[in-house]
Amino acid sequence: MTNSELNRFKDKAFQGFGIFCTFIGLIVLAIFLINILIDGLGRIDWEFLNNLPSRRAHRAGIYTAWIGTLWILVLSSVVAFPLGIAAGVYLEEYGKKSRIANFLEVNISNLAGVPSIIYGLLGLEIFGRVFGLGGSLLTGALTLALLMLPIIIVTTREAIKAVPRSIRDASFALGASKWQTIWFQVLPASFGGILTGVILALSRAVGEAAPLIVIGALAYVPFAPTSPLDEFTVLPIQIFNWISRPQAAFATNAAAAIIILLLITFILNGIAVYLRNKWQKKVKW
Amino acid sequence: MSKKPYKLEARNLNAYYGGFHALKDINIAMEEKAVTAFIGPSGCGKSTFLRTLNRMNDYIDGFRVEGDILLDGRDIYNKDIRVDELRKEVGMVFQKPNPFPKTVFENVVYGLKIQGIKDKKVLAEAAESSLRKTALWEEVKDKMDKSALALSGGQQQRLCIARALAISPSVVLMDEPTSALDPISTAKIEELIYELKNDYTIVIVTHNMQQAGRVSDQTAFFYMGELVEYAKTKTMFTSPKHERTQNYITGRFG
Numbered sequence: 001m002t003n004s005e006l007n008r009f010k011d012k013a014f015q016g017f018g019i020f021c022t023f024i025g026l027i028v029l030a031i032f033l034i035n036i037l038i039d040g041l042g043r044i045d046w047e048f049l050n051n052l053p054s055r056r057a058h059r060a061g062i063y064t065a066w067i068g069t070l071w072i073l074v075l076s077s078v079v080a081f082p083l084g085i086a087a088g089v090y091l092e093e094y095g096k097k098s099r100i101a102n103f104l105e106v107n108i109s110n111l112a113g114v115p116s117i118i119y120g121l122l123g124l125e126i127f128g129r130v131f132g133l134g135g136s137l138l139t140g141a142l143t144l145a146l147l148m149l150p151i152i153i154v155t156t157r158e159a160i161k162a163v164p165r166s167i168r169d170a171s172f173a174l175g176a177s178k179w180q181t182i183w184f185q186v187l188p189a190s191f192g193g194i195l196t197g198v199i200l201a202l203s204r205a206v207g208e209a210a211p212l213i214v215i216g217a218l219a220y221v222p223f224a225p226t227s228p229l230d231e232f233t234v235l236p237i238q239i240f241n242w243i244s245r246p247q248a249a250f251a252t253n254a255a256a257a258i259i260i261l262l263l264i265t266f267i268l269n270g271i272a273v274y275l276r277n278k279w280q281k282k283v284k285w
Numbered sequence: 286m287s288k289k290p291y292k293l294e295a296r297n298l299n300a301y302y303g304g305f306h307a308l309k310d311i312n313i314a315m316e317e318k319a320v321t322a323f324i325g326p327s328g329c330g331k332s333t334f335l336r337t338l339n340r341m342n343d344y345i346d347g348f349r350v351e352g353d354i355l356l357d358g359r360d361i362y363n364k365d366i367r368v369d370e371l372r373k374e375v376g377m378v379f380q381k382p383n384p385f386p387k388t389v390f391e392n393v394v395y396g397l398k399i400q401g402i403k404d405k406k407v408l409a410e411a412a413e414s415s416l417r418k419t420a421l422w423e424e425v426k427d428k429m430d431k432s433a434l435a436l437s438g439g440q441q442q443r444l445c446i447a448r449a450l451a452i453s454p455s456v457v458l459m460d461e462p463t464s465a466l467d468p469i470s471t472a473k474i475e476e477l478i479y480e481l482k483n484d485y486t487i488v489i490v491t492h493n494m495q496q497a498g499r500v501s502d503q504t505a506f507f508y509m510g511e512l513v514e515y516a517k518t519k520t521m522f523t524s525p526k527h528e529r530t531q532n533y534i535t536g537r538f539g
Contacts, residue, residue: 097346166383170445173341173377174396174452175369184399189386 036262040255048256053220053238057249062257065238067224068137068217069206069264072234075141076205080148081198087149088156088194093182112150119147120214128215135216138228143211148201155197159190192279199272203265209236235261292317292456292486293338294355300333303347307333309510311352315503320478320487322501322518324494326538329507331490335458338488339375340368356456373400375456376449381465382441384433384448389425392433392444396452415451419443419477439470446477450485457481459489463496475500494534498522506530 001009051061091108095101123143133139163186171181187194218233220241225232235257242254293315300308308330315321323331333342340361342348353360361371373396384392393412394402402408412429416422421443425436433444442462449457459478463471478487478500491497497504498518505515506529514521514530525531532538 164383166379166381167385169341169377169379170383170385170448171395172344173339173372173379174399174448175372176395176399177369180399184395185385 033262036255036258039252040257040259043252043256044259048253049260052222052224053233057247057253060242060250060253062235062238062260064221064224065233065235065257066260068221068232069234069261071137071225071228071232072141072144072212073202073206075137075228076144076148077198077202079142080145080152080201083145084149084152084198084201085156085194088153088160089182089187091153092157092160093178093186108150108153112154115210116147116208117210117214119143120211122146123211124215133229135218135231136229137225137232139215140212140217140232140234141228143215144205144208147208147211148205151201151204152194152197155200156190156194159193159197160186162193163189192276195279196272196276199268199275203268203272206234206264206268207236207261209234209240212237213240235264290317291315292357293488294353295334295337296353296355298334298337298350298352298354300330300337300342300350301348302345307510308337311512313505313512313515315486315488317486318482318484319502320482320489320500321503321505322497323488323490323505323507324492324497324533325507325513326533327492330510331505331507332460334507335460335488335490338456338458339372339377341377343368373452374454375458376452376454377458378442378446378449378460378462380461382438382445384436384441384444386432386434388430389433389436389444390429393448393451395448400452411451415447416444418450418481419447420473421447437470439466439473442466442470442474443477446474446481450481454485456486456488459487461490461492464492471496494536506533508533 048061049066050063051059052063053065054060087108091101091105095104120143123139123146127133127139127142128135131139133142167185167189168181171185172178176184212234217237218231221231221233223230239254239257239261242250242257245251291314295311295313298308298311299306311334323335325331336342337350337354338356338361342350350362354362356371356374359366361375385395387395390408390412393415394408397408397411413422413426416425421440424440425444428435433441436444442465446457446462463474466474475496478489481487482502489497489501501518503515504518504521506513506521506525506527508529514525514527516526521530522534525534
């Protein structure tokens with residue numbers, strides 16, 4: 001074999017290997033999805049969504065779980081969005097060179113890598129015990145907000161960084177202050193990117209079970225929560241609970257709940273993709 | 286003919302980017318309602334000098350200025366001067382058209398809106414009169430609610446000029462305003478500069494010698510951070526005093 005033939009062969013071989021790797025991922029995902037759909041799709045009906053948990057599998061529903069998930073989503077967003085976006089703006093626009101900013105930057109990257117169960121322990125101690133919020137929705141939401149913060153901060157910074165210098169110059173040259181420039185030009189122009197990060201953070205938070213189990217979220221909550229201080233459960237915990245029971249009927253319930261959880265995640269991701277495309281079309285440099 | 290008063294003056298001006306000495310002992314006085322052109326090879330300091338005139342370099346880390354820049358006799362680097370107030374007086378147009386990704390209307394009135402002017406009638410009138418001054422009104426009056434990014438490059442640059450004029454500055458700084466434009470758009474901008482000098486003091490940085498010759502009354506030649514020669518444009522282009530100036534304007538280097 002000549003050298004160039006060898007090179008061509010290597011090229012082909014690597015291409016084949018790449019396709020193989022891609023398909024492994026896709027096939028596993030497809031098998032998983034099909035499996036879940038076969039197991040659970042027949043179980044989903046109006047009653048399943050509206051029933052309270054029960055010891056009898058066919059009467060058990062996910063009403064308290066999806067209401068809890070909704071509460072958690074809203075509460076943790078309310079906390080994490082303003083904090084995360086403000087922190088991102090500070091780090092990118094104001095604190096660029098200071099030693100504190102450097103220190104914060106390194107630690108935010110570290111935070112993004114901390115296992116979620118550690119956040120659960122932190123939330124249990126600080127929000128649950130020190131603040132005395134116990135195993136309430138608020139404790140869960142604050143804990144998940146911590147989990148979401150690094151993602152939101154990082155994507156906010158990336159989005160802000162993508163706004164060209166020339167737009168800031170134009171704003172400053174017209175007599176705008178730094179804050180006016182950020183508020184009227186930088187944030188609107190980076191809004192699509194920030195929103196994408198926010199939604200990705202949300203869809204991560206919605207799937208978390210570990211930190212919430214640690215803070216004491218329960219699988220059996222007889223009533224849907226009505227205030228942030230109520231006890232709660234969420235879909236992942238409900239799924240975890242059902243999966244660990246011996247009866248086959250509960251496994252079917254779990255599969256059905258997984259479909260609902262996946263649906264929520266897909267919808268959130270879909271919104272993220274839609275918003276990103278919409279804003280990218282509007283803002284062209 | 287009586288001599289016009291000086292609008293802008295630099296006295297013993299030195300500027301540094303960290304350890305780099307970018308402007309060396311600049312002394313220059315620019316007349317009111319006239320066009321002054323800054324020429325010179327890349328990196329000679331002409332843009333840096335232009336940007337010290339409205340303190341656009343303030344946000345650059347390690348940039349510092351020594352000496353005085355006087356606008357109507359007042360030092361603009363004085364502590365009492367508020368940068369945003371200064372920039373309302375000294376507008377700026379950039380090398381590449383940089384409209385905001387908003388409507389044409391929002392672009393023109395941005396400077397007024399951030400001053401807190403909300404009256405729709407005032408804003409609409411200001412928008413129309415600024416766009417008329419840049420001969421853009423007829424072209425965009427039906428597109429006021431369309432994105433400014435949909436305009437052509439030349440229109441965008443005239444929009445940027447209109448946007449600068451809307452806050453009624455007395456000085457307009459232009460940093461190579463036509464370098465990203467085609468010849469026809471360039472001609473329009475040059476025509477515009479010629480008309481604007483009836484009402485505004487204009488300082489323009491240009492790489493284009495012919496442009497300096499066409500639009501300016503005075504020309505300043507910068508080289509390696511120094512102001513080599515400053516004279517009436519006609520004089521400079523016909524009988525430059527310094528050899529370096531002559532070499533540059535005849536295209537022997539640059």
